[in-house]
Amino acid sequence: MTHIGAVGLNTFREAVRDRVLYNLVFFALLMMGAAVLVGQISIGIEEIVIVSLGLSAISFIGLLMAVFIGVGLVSKEMDKRTIYALLSKPLRRWEFLLGKFVGLVFTLAVNTVAMSAGLFLALLYVKHTLERSDAAVLIAIYFILLKLAIVVALALLFSCSTTSLLSILYCAGFYVAGSFVQEMRTLRSDLAGPVAAAIMRWLSYLLPNFENFNVTGLAAHGAKIPTALIAQNTLYAALYCAVVLAGAAAIFSRRNFK
Amino acid sequence: MPGPAIEIDNLTKEYPYGFLNLKKKTSLEGLTMQVETGEVFGFLGPNGAGKSTTIKLLMNLIFPTSGHARLLGKSTTNVEMHRDIGYLPEQPYFYDYLTAAEVLDYFAKFYDLAPADRKARVQNMLKKVGLETAGKIQLRKYSKGMLQRVGLAQAILHDPQLVILDEPMSGLDPVGRREVRDIILELKNAGKTILFSTHILPDAEMLCDRVGVIVGGKLQGIGAPGEIVGIKAHEMEILFALPNLGQNSSPLLAKATRMGDRYRLQVPEQDLYAALDQLRNGEAKILSVAQVKPSLEEYFMHLVAADRAQAAAVEVTGK
Ligand SMILES: Nc1ncnc2c1ncn2[C@@H]1O[C@H](COP(=O)(O)OP(=O)(O)OP(=O)(O)O)[C@@H](O)[C@H]1O
Ligand SMILES: [Mg+2]
Numbered sequence: 001m002t003h004i005g006a007v008g009l010n011t012f013r014e015a016v017r018d019r020v021l022y023n024l025v026f027f028a029l030l031m032m033g034a035a036v037l038v039g040q041i042s043i044g045i046e047e048i049v050i051v052s053l054g055l056s057a058i059s060f061i062g063l064l065m066a067v068f069i070g071v072g073l074v075s076k077e078m079d080k081r082t083i084y085a086l087l088s089k090p091l092r093r094w095e096f097l098l099g100k101f102v103g104l105v106f107t108l109a110v111n112t113v114a115m116s117a118g119l120f121l122a123l124l125y126v127k128h129t130l131e132r133s134d135a136a137v138l139i140a141i142y143f144i145l146l147k148l149a150i151v152v153a154l155a156l157l158f159s160c161s162t163t164s165l166l167s168i169l170y171c172a173g174f175y176v177a178g179s180f181v182q183e184m185r186t187l188r189s190d191l192a193g194p195v196a197a198a199i200m201r202w203l204s205y206l207l208p209n210f211e212n213f214n215v216t217g218l219a220a221h222g223a224k225i226p227t228a229l230i231a232q233n234t235l236y237a238a239l240y241c242a243v244v245l246a247g248a249a250a251i252f253s254r255r256n257f258k
Numbered sequence: 259m260p261g262p263a264i265e266i267d268n269l270t271k272e273y274p275y276g277f278l279n280l281k282k283k284t285s286l287e288g289l290t291m292q293v294e295t296g297e298v299f300g301f302l303g304p305n306g307a308g309k310s311t312t313i314k315l316l317m318n319l320i321f322p323t324s325g326h327a328r329l330l331g332k333s334t335t336n337v338e339m340h341r342d343i344g345y346l347p348e349q350p351y352f353y354d355y356l357t358a359a360e361v362l363d364y365f366a367k368f369y370d371l372a373p374a375d376r377k378a379r380v381q382n383m384l385k386k387v388g389l390e391t392a393g394k395i396q397l398r399k400y401s402k403g404m405l406q407r408v409g410l411a412q413a414i415l416h417d418p419q420l421v422i423l424d425e426p427m428s429g430l431d432p433v434g435r436r437e438v439r440d441i442i443l444e445l446k447n448a449g450k451t452i453l454f455s456t457h458i459l460p461d462a463e464m465l466c467d468r469v470g471v472i473v474g475g476k477l478q479g480i481g482a483p484g485e486i487v488g489i490k491a492h493e494m495e496i497l498f499a500l501p502n503l504g505q506n507s508s509p510l511l512a513k514a515t516r517m518g519d520r521y522r523l524q525v526p527e528q529d530l531y532a533a534l535d536q537l538r539n540g541e542a543k544i545l546s547v548a549q550v551k552p553s554l555e556e557y558f559m560h561l562v563a564a565d566r567a568q569a570a571a572v573e574v575t576g577k
Contacts, residue, residue: 080354084319085347085409088340256320257314
């Protein structure tokens with residue numbers, strides 16, 4: 001446990017020292033610009049614009065970080081040969097992998113919390129007040145974080161078995177496909193042929209279902225997000241990460257370091 | 259009496275390559291040897307001989323095709339083994355966004371030391387490898403030799419019983435090499451076992467209780483540095499002068515080399531007395547008789563040459 005924490009903390013420290021968190025400046029500028037603009041032109045849709053834009057930006061920036069840093073978590077240590085000294089310590093390979101995962105998810109959480117603060121400030125600026133229904137935005141942000149955790153796990157899995165470039169492509173592919181899981185399931189067999197429809201349906205259960213994590217629409221309109229969905233998504237993300245990380249650990253444990 | 263610190267049993271490593279990985283390159287072939295507790299063992303071999311391959315197999319960084327090894331009585335697959343082992347990788351590189359002190363502190367966390375103890379050890383180690391003043395500089399600004407020192411520090415940080423160093427002297431200036439030698443001797447005096455690989459032969463000759471010479475993935479010889487070169491037949495060197503040159507018609511003279519008014523003759527040990535008799539008959543004045551000691555270097559060159567010849571032969575017949 002302390003080993004995983006040590007690796008995780010170092011991963012966070014690396015992100016901080018490599019100035020990854022500077023992306024927050026970009027987000028802050030975006031939110032400020034949007035808030036000022038919206039404040040000037042509209043009547044009544046300020047909240048919808050700010051929340052939609054803010055959540056999309058949080059999700060997009062988070063995704064970029066999750067994929068690009070996630071793919072490099074292990075491969076960078078192998079390329080730079082820092083892993084030799086580290087794995088000659090009494091550190092199990094799965095502990096290393098899990099530490100890397102925890103470290104990046106923690107980094108993403110810190111980043112997301114900071115961006116959320118910016119989003120709420122912008123909201124406060126245009127609405128002059130916050131209501132109870134704005135809690136839905138918090139839940140939407142939580143879902144984004146769950147989604148990012150799954151992406152990090154996938155990035156680790158891919159980067160344990162293939163090159164960085166391919167890993168990035170696979171991550172992007174999984175993300176896009178995972179956002180259309182519902183469509184794949186309901187694909188009509190008279191259009192695609194029965195075999196293709198069956199394959200699509202099976203594939204849709206292997207892919208991470210990112211659709212369930214997208215509640216931007218609900219949050220923007222201040223609608224209530226069902227408690228059952230929160231529980232379901234939390235459980236789903238935890239299970240999905242566990243399975244993917246177990247696969248990554250199995251591959252990584254057999255790996256020869258050249 | 260404790261058992262051997264390292265037991266290697268028929269260790270073989272093949273790397274698949276080529277189309278569909280059908281071909282195999284054998285980097286290490288059936289290595290069997292032991293390193294005794296408290297010994298300084300030198301692992302010698304030319305570039306590409308399989309030294310680093312062996313060491314990485316021992317550290318469980320790569321996995322053997324066949325065979326196995328035990329370190330301090332524990333199988334290499336047992337993570338707990340690392341608790342009492344220090345390892346310096348070849349051309350070490352560490353997190354360049356950390357300082358030397360931070361890297362050492364990070365590594366120390368895996369040995370479950372108390373924070374205060376950790377801090378003291380880190381300072382101690384920095385001092386030992388001569389980096390006290392550079393301890394707070396990020397490693398991206400370090401020179402090669404300084405990184406090598408950080409590598410050495412992290413290898414001995416936790417006071418291990420067995421220290422495995424892959425080319426500890428590479429990249430160091432004469433002062434640094436001397437310091438590493440002193441550290442190795444200090445470890446030996448503290449009863450630790452040390453295995454290090456090198457192709458700097460004088461270092462091995464000076465430091466090692468025993469050396470193993472590996473060429474082309476195969477162990478070619480193992481023993482004390484003096485003993486291992488003694489396997490080759492000894493030659494004797496005779497220095498003599500010829501005051502009355504004209505009368506001498508010894509056939510030996512043709513084989514001798516002339517240096518001013520002196521001659522130097524090298525003969526196999528068993529022919530020494532016969533040669534001396536002949537020289538006496540020729541009224542030569544014997545100046546000195548000495549044993550020609552082949553150095554580790556000569557032995558090494560001899561093995562490498564033999565391996566090259568063999569490899570060439572294989573290449574020709576292999577077609
Ligand atoms: N990942 C790999 N894939 C294929 N061949 C490899 C791999 N790693 C090492 N080899 C081969 O194994 C052989 C032994 O390499 P090794 O690194 O053990 O040599 P070494 O004795 O440490 O040499 P040096 O003195 O140059 O460090 C070399 O011929 C090398 O080409
Ligand atoms: Mg080597």
